[in-house]
Amino acid sequence: MPLTDAETTLIAQATTLSREVITPQAARWERERRIGHEALAAAVALGLTRLQVPASHGGLDTSFSCKAGVAEVLAAGDFGFTMSLINTHNVAAHLARTAAPAVAARYVPDLIAGARLGCTALTEPGAGSDFAAITTRAARCDGGWRLDGAKAWITNAAEADVVLLYAQTEPGSGGRGIAGFVVDGRRAGFVREPAFALGGQHSIGTGGFRLEGYIAQDDELLYPPGRAFKAALGSINGARTYIAAMCNGMVGEALRVVRTYGQQRQAFGRPLAGHQGWRWRLAEAASELAACRLMVANAAALIDAGQDAQLAAAQAKLLATRMAERQLPVLAQAMGAEGLREQHPFARHLMGARVAGFVDGSTEMLLERICAVMHD
Ligand SMILES: Cc1cc2nc3c(=O)[nH]c(=O)nc-3n(C[C@H](O)[C@H](O)[C@H](O)COP(=O)(O)OP(=O)(O)OC[C@H]3O[C@@H](n4cnc5c(N)ncnc54)[C@H](O)[C@@H]3O)c2cc1C
Known part of the structure; x- marks a missing residue:
C-alpha cells in the first residue's frame, strides 16, 4: 500500500x-x-x-x-x-x-x-521460545483472577507499569489454558526487579518482575483461555517485520557514516573511497540492504492488505538480522580505529542486531516457521 x-x-x-x-x-x-x-x-x-x-x-x-x-x-x-x-x-x-x-x-x-510505559510479557525465567510452557499462574478468585509467577527479559520492564501479560489458567494444558490480562504495575502484588545489566542496549529497559497475589479484575481479562495464545501470536508477523526494518535502519546509518568518512580520510595519497577494495565493501552492504528493504516492503504490504504474512515476515527478519550481524562489523572495519569511538553507532548497533536475533521469534524459531509454511 x-x-x-x-x-x-x-x-x-x-x-x-x-x-x-x-x-x-x-x-x-x-x-x-x-x-x-x-x-x-x-x-x-x-x-x-x-x-x-x-x-x-x-x-x-x-x-x-x-x-x-x-x-x-x-x-x-x-x-x-x-x-x-x-x-x-x-x-x-x-x-x-x-x-x-x-x-x-x-x-x-x-x-x-x-x-x-507499556510492556508485553510472555517470557519467563524458565520459558522463552516455548511460550506454551509458561507457568505464571492465573487462578479464579472472587471478582477476578489471582496472578502469581515471574516474567523475565521484558522490554521496558525496568519502568513500565502497564503490562499486557500472559498467564496459565490450567497447568499442564499448554497453549489452550493461557489467558491474557492487563496488569497495573502500581498495584499491590506487582514486584519489579532491578533492570538487567547486559553487554549493551540498555535503552531497551530490559528487566523482569514478579506477581505475588496480584488481583486482576474481571474486566482486566483481555483474552480468555483458548483465545490468548492465538492473540499473542496474532501480532507476531508485524513485530517480525518492524524488527527487520530496524535492522535495515541500523545498517543504513552505518553506511551513511562510513560513506562520509571515506570521502574525508586520506590514505596512500587519496581518500579511502578512492581505493577500489575499500569501496567494494560498501557496495556489497548497500546491495544486501536494498534486498532486505524490499523484503520488509513486501511483508508490510501483505500485512496492510490483510493477507497471510507469516512467510514474508519470518524471511524478512531472518535475512535482515543476519545481514546486519554480517555487515555492521564489515562497515566498522572500513572506519579503521575511528569506528571504535562511542559517538559512532557500530558497537551499539551490532548489539542491537544480536538482540534482534531473539526478540519476537529467535532465528531458529523463524527457520521452524519457514519450514512449517513450506510444508503446509
Ligand atoms: C533485549 C530483549 C528484549 C526482550 N523483550 C521481550 C518482551 O518485551 N516480551 C517478551 O515476552 N519477551 C521478550 N524477550 C525475550 C525473547 O522473546 C526470548 O529471548 C526469545 O523468545 C528466546 O527465548 P530464550 O532467550 O529464553 O531462549 P531459549 O528458548 O532458552 O532458547 C535458547 C536457544 O535455543 C534455541 N532453541 C530453542 N528451542 C529450539 C528448538 N526447538 N530448535 C532449535 N533451536 C531452539 C533458541 O532459538 C535460542 O537460540 C526479550 C529478549 C531480549 C534479549
Whole structure:
C-alpha cells in the first residue's frame, strides 16, 4: 500500500528526530544504562506513540507500512530507544482495540502521552521460545483472577507499569489454558526487579518482575483461555517485520557514516573511497540492504492488505538480522580505529542486531516457521 502524504511527512519528521535528538544522546543512555526519556517526549510530540492507535482513541490510524518506515528511521539512531517506544505504542494500540472501554480509558491516554510505559510479557525465567510452557499462574478468585509467577527479559520492564501479560489458567494444558490480562504495575502484588545489566542496549529497559497475589479484575481479562495464545501470536508477523526494518535502519546509518568518512580520510595519497577494495565493501552492504528493504516492503504490504504474512515476515527478519550481524562489523572495519569511538553507532548497533536475533521469534524459531509454511 503506498504511503499517504501525511505518512511520508511523518517518516521524514521521525528521520529528523533520529538524527537530531536520538543519535546525539544514544551513547549517553548506554553509559547511564537507561531508557531515552528525552527523546520519548519529542517522539510523543510527533505522534509516534499513536501510529496504529484508532482515531476514536486519539490515534493516527496509520498503515503498517508507515509504522515499519518509522521503525527503520528511528533505529538508525538507536535500536533500544525504538524497541522501548514501539512496545509502549503496541500496548496502547492493543488496549484501544481490545479492552473494555473503562479499562482502555484508564490506560491509553497515559500511554500515548508517554506518561506511562507499556510492556508485553510472555517470557519467563524458565520459558522463552516455548511460550506454551509458561507457568505464571492465573487462578479464579472472587471478582477476578489471582496472578502469581515471574516474567523475565521484558522490554521496558525496568519502568513500565502497564503490562499486557500472559498467564496459565490450567497447568499442564499448554497453549489452550493461557489467558491474557492487563496488569497495573502500581498495584499491590506487582514486584519489579532491578533492570538487567547486559553487554549493551540498555535503552531497551530490559528487566523482569514478579506477581505475588496480584488481583486482576474481571474486566482486566483481555483474552480468555483458548483465545490468548492465538492473540499473542496474532501480532507476531508485524513485530517480525518492524524488527527487520530496524535492522535495515541500523545498517543504513552505518553506511551513511562510513560513506562520509571515506570521502574525508586520506590514505596512500587519496581518500579511502578512492581505493577500489575499500569501496567494494560498501557496495556489497548497500546491495544486501536494498534486498532486505524490499523484503520488509513486501511483508508490510501483505500485512496492510490483510493477507497471510507469516512467510514474508519470518524471511524478512531472518535475512535482515543476519545481514546486519554480517555487515555492521564489515562497515566498522572500513572506519579503521575511528569506528571504535562511542559517538559512532557500530558497537551499539551490532548489539542491537544480536538482540534482534531473539526478540519476537529467535532465528531458529523463524527457520521452524519457514519450514512449517513450506510444508503446509
Ligand atoms: C533485549 C530483549 C528484549 C526482550 N523483550 C521481550 C518482551 O518485551 N516480551 C517478551 O515476552 N519477551 C521478550 N524477550 C525475550 C525473547 O522473546 C526470548 O529471548 C526469545 O523468545 C528466546 O527465548 P530464550 O532467550 O529464553 O531462549 P531459549 O528458548 O532458552 O532458547 C535458547 C536457544 O535455543 C534455541 N532453541 C530453542 N528451542 C529450539 C528448538 N526447538 N530448535 C532449535 N533451536 C531452539 C533458541 O532459538 C535460542 O537460540 C526479550 C529478549 C531480549 C534479549
